[in-house]
Amino acid sequence: MTAVHTGSCLCGAVRYEVRGLLRDSIACHCSQCRKTSGHYWSATQAKTADLHLLEGRGLRWFRSSGIAQRGFCQHCGSSLFWRPDGADTTSIGSGTLDGPSGPCATSTLPTKATTSISHRLWRSGRRAGPASLPGGS
Numbered sequence: 851m852t853a854v855h856t857g858s859c860l861c862g863a864v865r866y867e868v869r870g871l872l873r874d875s876i877a878c879h880c881s882q883c884r885k886t887s888g889h890y891w892s893a894t895q896a897k898t899a900d901l902h903l904l905e906g907r908g909l910r911w912f913r914s915s916g917i918a919q920r921g922f923c924q925h926c927g928s929s930l931f932w933r934p935d936g937a938d939t940t941s942i943g944s945g946t947l948d949g950p951s952g953p954c955a956t957s958t959l960p961t962k963a964t965t966s967i968s969h970r971l972w973r974s975g976r977r978a979g980p981a982s983l984p985g986g987s
């Protein structure tokens with residue numbers, strides 16, 4: 851049986867459902883994730899085909915870099931999604947899940963990693979601790 855997870859932004863103008871597996875969460879400390887969330891950003895990930903909008907009137911996309919867009923609620927400002935160009939996955943802010951977030955943060959991407967390095971790792975779905983990051987110091 852396929853697991854069903856639901857989530858939303860703070861005001862409810864964006865609500866979604868994931869019918870499928872969620873990856874463990876990653877806590878990303880790159881400058882873009884810090885700026886977009888006000889802190890580090892913790893995100894799980896799902897196949898984009900498994901992610902269904904139940905309410906999308908608040909959803910807007912911001913091109914945050916040359917490789918990805920970020921989905922947020924235009925009404926309450928919640929940061930919900932990160933979607934790399936050409937990928938079949940979407941990262942989903944762990945805290946936007948309803949109820950207990952379930953997936954635990956099992957790894958972090960460090961502050962000093964450049965955005966391109968850390969987000970390339972996100973895109974590959976690789977789990978990486980600081981020690982295994984190329985050039986991470």
Ligand SMILES: [Zn+2]
Pocket residue numbers: 859860861862863864908923924925926927928
């Ligand atoms: Zn909202």
Ligand SMILES: [Zn+2]
Pocket residue numbers: 878879880881882883884968969
């Ligand atoms: Zn990041």
